[in-house]
Amino acid sequence: MALAKTLWLIWDGASYALVVDLLQRGALPHLQRVVARGRLAAMAPPGPNSETPPGLMTLFTGCEEADHGTPGFTGPLPSSQQHSVLESVSGFDSRWLRRPPVWVEAAAARQTVSLVCTAFAPDPLHRVPYPWPYPTASYCCVIDGYNQEIARPQLVRLRVGTTTLTMAEQTYKVNRGKQGYTVYSPTGAAMPLVPFQQPEDLLPLWLDRTAGIGTYVAWLRAAGMPESDWLWCSAVHQFASYPPQPWPHDLGPFLGAGIGWFFSRGVIGKGPRLAVSTLQALTCRVARFFGEMAVQALAHHPADLMLFYQPAIDEISHQMLRDALADWPYGAAAQAMLAVHQEVDHQLGRLLDGLEDDDTLLISSDHGHEPIHRAIRPNILLRHAGLLTLKGDKIDLAHTHAVFHSSGWVLVNRTDRAGGIVPRGEYEAILQEVEQCLDAAVDPTTGKPMGLRHSRSLWQGDAPAPGDLFVWAPPHMELRPYLFGPVCTPPEIGGNHQTSLHDSPYLQALLAGCGPGLHDALLPTRNSGVATLIRRALRLATTATLGILAPSPGGRGQG
Numbered sequence: 001m002a003l004a005k006t007l008w009l010i011w012d013g014a015s016y017a018l019v020v021d022l023l024q025r026g027a028l029p030h031l032q033r034v035v036a037r038g039r040l041a042a043m044a045p046p047g048p049n050s051e052t053p054p055g056l057m058t059l060f061t062g063c064e065e066a067d068h069g070t071p072g073f074t075g076p077l078p079s080s081q082q083h084s085v086l087e088s089v090s091g092f093d094s095r096w097l098r099r100p101p102v103w104v105e106a107a108a109a110r111q112t113v114s115l116v117c118t119a120f121a122p123d124p125l126h127r128v129p130y131p132w133p134y135p136t137a138s139y140c141c142v143i144d145g146y147n148q149e150i151a152r153p154q155l156v157r158l159r160v161g162t163t164t165l166t167m168a169e170q171t172y173k174v175n176r177g178k179q180g181y182t183v184y185s186p187t188g189a190a191m192p193l194v195p196f197q198q199p200e201d202l203l204p205l206w207l208d209r210t211a212g213i214g215t216y217v218a219w220l221r222a223a224g225m226p227e228s229d230w231l232w233c234s235a236v237h238q239f240a241s242y243p244p245q246p247w248p249h250d251l252g253p254f255l256g257a258g259i260g261w262f263f264s265r266g267v268i269g270k271g272p273r274l275a276v277s278t279l280q281a282l283t284c285r286v287a288r289f290f291g292e293m294a295v296q297a298l299a300h301h302p303a304d305l306m307l308f309y310q311p312a313i314d315e316i317s318h319q320m321l322r323d324a325l326a327d328w329p330y331g332a333a334a335q336a337m338l339a340v341h342q343e344v345d346h347q348l349g350r351l352l353d354g355l356e357d358d359d360t361l362l363i364s365s366d367h368g369h370e371p372i373h374r375a376i377r378p379n380i381l382l383r384h385a386g387l388l389t390l391k392g393d394k395i396d397l398a399h400t401h402a403v404f405h406s407s408g409w410v411l412v413n414r415t416d417r418a419g420g421i422v423p424r425g426e427y428e429a430i431l432q433e434v435e436q437c438l439d440a441a442v443d444p445t446t447g448k449p450m451g452l453r454h455s456r457s458l459w460q461g462d463a464p465a466p467g468d469l470f471v472w473a474p475p476h477m478e479l480r481p482y483l484f485g486p487v488c489t490p491p492e493i494g495g496n497h498q499t500s501l502h503d504s505p506y507l508q509a510l511l512a513g514c515g516p517g518l519h520d521a522l523l524p525t526r527n528s529g530v531a532t533l534i535r536r537a538l539r540l541a542t543t544a545t546l547g548i549l550a551p552s553p554g555g556r557g558q559g
């Protein structure tokens with residue numbers, strides 16, 4: 001392909017403020033090369049919710065949240081007699097697509113597209129119908145792992161004798177010998193484990209190589225008296241690409257997420273306490289994997305528009321941001337954040353080596369993070385106010401008036417939903433009761449007002465509102481939908497990005513880029529403006545193509 005390409009890197013969770021700090025310290029030399037040749041800017045993430053699905057959807061479609069309609073990691077189902085107020089779907093579900101991503105416009109204009117490991121792309125296996133026209137000739141390559149998860153990641157305690165382990169319905173045995181541990185597959189193949197200390201120590205294990213299914217295993221040591229041995233297995237994914245490609249299999253199994261969730265469980269005392277260096281090494285390995293994917297995809301499937309996803313910065317920020325900022329930049333947590341940023345930068349350098357002079361490069365994040373110091377559980381407040389009732393460990397819909405949903409929205413249990421009990425005439429009174437309950441909330445440990453805020457009017461767009469009332473906490477606090485336990489708890493994680501309504505400097509998203517497609521371009525101040533830059537770089541007509549791109553019949557609808 002002789003024509004100029006547009007490369008779009010998504011650095012999930014990269015904070016503009018942190019990246020600028022690291023640039024000033026000279027820690028990101030390859031990004032520095034990009035900025036020296038091009039541009040750097042901060043962007044406001046979408047709102048009111050700024051979790052990854054609305055963040056990515058905003059970048060990809062160029063629409064604000066209330067127009068594309070993706071309200072968070074999960075979205076309540078629209079009001080109907082088929083669904084109760086408790087039902088929701090993943091915010092990553094491509095059926096959320098109400099507006100075309102910019103690559104749909106590019107394909108409609110007969111440009112070529114390669115999409116590497118991103119959400120909202122067409123399903124390479126065609127199991128899920130795409131709500132937009134999908135001219136296969138235009139898609140050089142679509143690679144996905146995230147939507148084909150076969151088994152969740154696990155952390156297994158290693159015993160003195162033999163530990164039995166089930167992964168994707170196959171049984172493996174781990175034997176302890178004099179020197180260490182050995183994993184035996186069902187066919188008897190043996191793989192010795194090495195203690196996990198650096199990214200190279202993560203061992204790929206194919207469960208079904210021809211089907212592209214595999215996992216990674218790592219032997220971890222947890223601190224304590226006595227110290228204990230654990231086996232971490234990454235999530236098991238099927239690696240899918242369209243058209244089918246053998247080269248991703250040569251890179252090893254899909255490595256979609258690191259050990260972050262297990263790490264934070266250990267920190268809050270519900271699992272083994274893992275070292276920060278373990279989290280750092282695994283997350284760097286994730287960064288390297290996605291960097292390698294990008295380099296290989298650029299070599300194998302050059303296209304007019306190429307999109308690459310990189311999850312590592314988001315993962316380390318969720319775990320480390322609070323501790324990192326407390327001792328920036330020299331503490332152990334800060335060093336872990338730095339190492340992951342540097343690995344991502346190193347991978348950027350490898351990609352830059354494959355770029356032509358007339359190519360345009362854009363790097364954007366979907367949101368930054370804010371340090372989290374405390375968590376609040378609004379459903380406990382609703383319970384105390386008699387607005388939410390439990391039966392056993394579940395919500396009793398027959399006696400529940402309102403529910404806080406993890407996306408930040410409170411939903412009134414109206415009679416126009418399955419199992420609803422609040423008639424139209426009582427809706428206003430119930431909503432006022434919810435507002436009063438939130439306003440009156442007091443932190444039991446300090447006796448001071450909790451400072452919860454809420455609004456009925458934060459959804460000014462043409463997508464249906466996800467709920468009745470959006471609730472957000474004061475800065476550095478996060479909201480959790482738990483039904484049990486205290487109202488206020490210590491934080492489960494170190495950084496989060498639930499809402500853009502918080503005034504935190506680290507929440508701003510990153511935009512950087514260089515190349516002729518950016519020449520003289522006005523840089524956006526919001527994430528929703530990036531798609532316009534991509535359209536400009538691709539020389540797409542901005543309004544002419546949009547009109548013909550209605551979702552295809554039958555593709556829409558959440559349930």
Ligand SMILES: [Zn+2]
Nearest residue numbers: 012013052366
């Ligand atoms: Zn994200």
